[in-house]
Amino acid sequence: MGKDIPSNVVSKIALVPIVILFIVIFIFVFSPFKTIESGNVGIKITLGKFDNEELMPGLHFKIPIIQDIKIVDVKVHTINYKGSQDRPDKEGLIEKPSINVLDERGLPVRIELTVQYRLIPDQASEMIQEWGWNWEDKLVNPTIRDVVRDVIGEYPAEKLPVKRQEIGVKIEEGIKKAIKNVSKNKVQVIGVQLRDIKLPPRIAQKIEEVQIAKQEAEKMKYVEEKAKKEQEVRRIKAETEKIEKIIKAEAEAEKRVKEAEGRAKARILEAEAQAKANRLLSKSIDKKILEWKEIQVQEKLMEAIKENKNNNIFLNIPQGNMHYWLNKR
Template sequence: MPADMNDYFNKQRNSGGGDSQPPKPPQFIQDFSKKATAIYVLIIIAALLIFFKPFVVINSGEVGILKTAGKFDPTPLRPGIHFFIPGIQDVIVVDTRVRIVNYKSNAGEGDFDRRGGVLIKPAIEVLDARGLPVNIELTVQYRLNPARAPQTIAEWGLNWEEKIINPVVRDVVRNVIGQYKAEELPVKRNEIALKIQNDIAKEIDKLEGKPVELVAVQLRAIILPQKIKDQIERVQIAKQEAERMKYEVLRAKQEAEKKAALARGTAEAKKIQAQGEADRIRIEAQAQAKANKLISDSLTPRLLQLKQIQVQGRFNEALKANKDAKIFLTPGGAVPNIWLDAKDKQRATSVAK
């Protein structure tokens, strides 16, 4: 204790005479003592809270499971702060966000990573319809059912994924792939992927209480044996060659049809041209025949007699100029009449007027 404080108490003791009652401390010391007691109590409470930690903070995407004396409360604790009694109660926090398991060929057995809710497991090795080994790479997305989290953890434990998701996925993939031959798998990839997803969803829904919700299943790769790959490659090459030959045949057929169409067009054009020429000749002949008929109808006996007189007159005029000419009259006296000049036997003239 400081010297000035001792002096203070000595003066108080001396002033009191023979009175044995101890002196009272000053008021500020009494106030400090009360505050110190409260501070000590708060420090002790904080130390107890830090040591025993009788509370838990649950974040979004998580639920808490309150365990009292080893028994799980069926009602999950929602996000927020929750208090419990240390030593008697405990809270298990479980993740209810979407989780992913990747089945990969380059992952070893038991080699998986839970960071970010992603598990990595080896590719699923199955047998096809003929017993040939095939590796399947999958990605499965799922989440724990928040409303059933306490019952699920109580029944399956904290490693519920290994007991629920992994066995179901492997069994479904084996059953589906076993229905196909290895060389059919790449061709029917979409059909197989849809069947795997539907069958996994059915098996998950069959579980009592629906502990897990399936989000999606993606078929990422189908890894075949090398000999099957070689066989598929040969088949693809043969198909491509067949398609090429089919294309060549189709092109040749189209070319032949084109030439045939051109030939038919040319023949049709010639036919039309010939028909047009024939029609022209026929029309001209019909016109000529009609003209001849008109002429024939116009040649009356009197007209012919007139023409004969006119021709005879011309011959008479000609005889006046050439008295040695020989004249041949056609029967009936109609035109033409033929006459020859007797003086020049090398010349012959026809008169047809």
């Protein structure tokens, strides 16, 4: 038979699984490693004291029980000021009631706003040490409300819709400057959007009435301007037609003048040609030709007397400038 195992050895062997289990539980509960994901930084705390140097994303070592690493979100956060009640926050999105402020005359106004901001990564440790873990509620939210209250308080309620763009710029610039100063450059405001301006009912009704009246006035003005333009078009058209008629009449008159001038010139030329022909003819006629022509006339006369014995014949004798009536009865 083999030797018996001493009881003390058996006891030690039995303790091995217990020790291993204890080590596993210790490592699981008091892990010396901490993983920091992207978009976050870590703050190492040693016996309650914060390290001033932030831990960047990655795997980091800590001494269990003595040290701890807290995760701080440094991604862009968004606050929506809308509605009348708080709503559950989502990751990176904070829901707040709309901001109630007073206008220049003390009338209540509600502002709906969206603000985007982020914690500067290398300022996280100082921010938590100075403002605590709920630094957003202590610093960001009150500062935003103060700026909105100051800006809206400069205007009467009825001017807010008209000056909306100007007011939006003032609120954005004011929030960026105020949070930068209050946080000592630890928080960066990315953007501010003025969503809506909720006015008191009677002011909103008054503005609506003014807008309706303004639209009616603009409509009437448009109708009047349209009528004036149409009248001007008709006047221009009439003047154009008148001018066209005048031009046409002048053209016709000029045409007639030119035609008359043409006819006159033609008559002058014809008269000149006739006169020239007469001059040439008178030069070409001599005494013998005239006598010959006279003989021809006398022959024709004698023939006429033979054919018409009862007619009276008037003779014109050029040489003696004498006239004779011949009566054949």
